[in-house]
Amino acid sequence: MDRLDALITDWLTLPDAAERLNVDASRVRRLIDEGQLVAVRRGDPVVRSIPAEFLADGEIIPHLAGTITVLRDGGFDDVELLEWLFTEDETLPGRPVDQLRQGQRGEVRRRAQALAL
Numbered sequence: 001m002d003r004l005d006a007l008i009t010d011w012l013t014l015p016d017a018a019e020r021l022n023v024d025a026s027r028v029r030r031l032i033d034e035g036q037l038v039a040v041r042r043g044d045p046v047v048r049s050i051p052a053e054f055l056a057d058g059e060i061i062p063h064l065a066g067t068i069t070v071l072r073d074g075g076f077d078d079v080e081l082l083e084w085l086f087t088e089d090e091t092l093p094g095r096p097v098d099q100l101r102q103g104q105r106g107e108v109r110r111r112a113q114a115l116a117l
Contacts, residue, residue, distance in 0.1 A: 004040065004079060007086040010052035011042065020055050036065045038078050051082065053097055063105035067096070070109055074116025084115070 017037070018025045031037045032050075037060060039048040054061055071081045085097045089111075092099055096108045 004042070004082055004086075007083060008051045008053070011049040012052045012055070013047050013049055014039065017050050017055065020058060021060070022058060031060070034065075035068050035072070036060055038068060038081060040078055040082065051086070051097070053086075053101065056101060061097075061101050062103045063100050063108070067100060067105065067108055067112055070112040070116065074112065076115075084112075 012020065014025045014028045014032075018028045021028065028037070028050075032039045032048075037050050037054055039050045041047065042049050054064060067085070068081065071084065076084065085100075086095055088095055092107060092111075096111070099105070099108045
């Protein structure tokens, strides 16, 4: 988890995410269960948290759910998936999550699919 904390500095608890999305916490849990968001247990006390960068303007960033699906189908667990999304890639340029935040899914998905092979 230390590597994740080095890559992701801003986390939201489920109630905080619910507030930003203007939904209740049970809806956030369903979004996680449905693969729209990813949460990991972290902190002290340990609580489920999602990266704050998964949300923008009161919504989940574009193309996140499909990218989560591709990575999970490729055998990534949630920690590996988050590490990949938040690790700098000079050839993109930037991090895959940054590309998704800008609505750029094509190259991110191609790379995610290539990792799954």
